[in-house]
Amino acid sequence: MVDFAGWEMPVQYVGLRAEHDAVRDAAGLFDVSHMGQVETVGPDALAFLQRVLSNDVAKVAVGGAQYSVLCREDGGVLDDLFTYRLAADRYLTVTNAANHLKDLGWMREQAAGFEVELTDRLDDYAMLALQGPRARELAAPLAVEPLPARMTALDTEFAGAPALVCGTGYTGEDGLELLVAPADATAVWDSLLAAGAVPAGLGARDTLRLEACFHLYGNELSEERDPITAGLGWCCKEETGFIGAERAAAVREAGAAEKLVAFTLAEGIARAGNPVLGGGVVTSGSMSPSLGVGVGMAFVPAACGGPGTPIEIDVRGRIRAGEIVSKPLYRPEER
DSSP: OEEETTEEEOSOSSOHHHHHHHHHHSOEEEEOTTSEEEEEESTTHHHHHHHHBSSOGGGOOTTBEEEEEEEOTTOOEEEEEEEEEEETTEEEEEEOGGGHHHHHHHHHHHTTTSOOEEEEOGGGOEEEEEESTTHHHHHGGGBSSOOOOTTBEEEEEETTEEEEEESOOSSSSOEEEEEEOHHHHHHHHHHHHHHTOEEOOHHHHHHHHHHTTOOOBTTTBOTTSOTTTTTOGGGOOGGGOOTTHHHHHHHHHHOOSEEEEEEEESSSOOOTTOBBTTSOEEEEEEEOTTTSSEEEEEEEETTSOOTTOEEEEEETTEEEEEEEEOSOSOOGGGO
């Protein structure tokens, strides 16, 4: 157990490799109750979120989900977020634990002039993530309605408790994220373990998201880089006029000075902060349990070549050779 943004969190239960493999092969269960939630309600809910979130919120139907980033005027990324549309004028946005209070404060500052009410729902939800190719199979008997499809959400009952069941996740696998009342979380957790899910901790969560090349705030995302440079141009719709859109448009037009690449190493493991020879820095690195080699992501000069380009990284004074590869590093359909 470790302290993580003020929460006591499990790094592992029985071992990182076993938990990682359980998610890739069957179904793993994560307690991600440290994630924050902000509810936006009111006649101007859509207009407000369209202003603060980088994606086109208008395209999210009731029961839909959307990924976006929260930016400053200069394009610096404050956080990356998932937003669920629960009703025509009601949304729930999930924040990263370490950024929750910052995000909430920023959103409240920007709400001036909009007819909306922002509510901190951090203490109202526990959040469990059931992930893996068998996740839906294990969850189905506990649901009273058909499980929501990928990138949708359903307010329903699950394992005997009211729950917002979401077809989202952070592992590169299919699965569900369940938002329930804290008082119901233990019973729902126990029901999923009884159904065959394997408990998994922060260690496996990190190796799984890295293999999927998902961004981690503080590593691939920060206030020092804009979302275009970070490779998230696909979730930035400048025409909506979101805060930071002008900077994003300028970088997109001129071309970013850096780009985020994935890499593998012939031997050894790189870690965040290791310098890339020729310019650049590793943002995340680990041994890939699925691939059996050192993998990672790094910012490198934009002129650097694409997949197949050699890369050298200074790992505590030892030069480790590898190559840039396509994202994601691991594809479930190829297993």
